[in-house]
Amino acid sequence: QKEVEQDPGPLSVPEGAIVSLNCTYSNSAFQYFMWYRQYSRKGPELLMYTYSSGNKEDGRFTAQVDKSSKYISLFIRDSQPSDSATYLCAMSPAEGNTPLVFGKGTRLSVIA
């Protein structure tokens, strides 16, 4: 079993839809959870950062962490064509020098 599982998609939705992206993980030591957005041929851009369990909202984006289920989600409301990208979840057990463990990424297309 991989440490982080993420459905690669592709996921195609109409403009305005609510998008739900998620990852599961196996390492209960993970404490820090991040979501990155990556456009084609660009470096990943940090979207959301969450420590431990709970929800975090930033504009149209909401990140949820359920440590008891080892499950994290990213919701995108009122999706726009500009949201079309690959979304990567990432996590680590500690701050500082510990490398992040990434999911494979989910390719999202928002159709106008």
Place this chain on the structure above:
Amino acid sequence: GAVVSQHPSWVICKSGTSVKIECRSLDFQATTMFWYRQFPKQSLMLMATSNEGSKATYEQGVEKDKFLINHASLTLSTLTVTSAHPEDSSFYICSARGDSEQYFGPGTRLTVT
């Protein structure tokens, strides 16, 4: 958010030559930087962890003599691909970790002909 830059953004080189890629954290100090490579439609693969003032830590399967990493200061790490081969053609991305979050550079596309 914090800014990480990379230079060059793309480079084409001939087989057998060496290529240096720079990664800079522009508005924060990073004692640790990470180097990744990414093949088309695949996720990021960690190559090595670069620590300021000490030797880099390489992931299993990554040749340290081929991918030379130097972390000379708290804001600069370099990756040198030595004796490049066409199979080294890839997208190389660096990242730097601030207090908690990890920020990525824009990436360098290397094509070896």
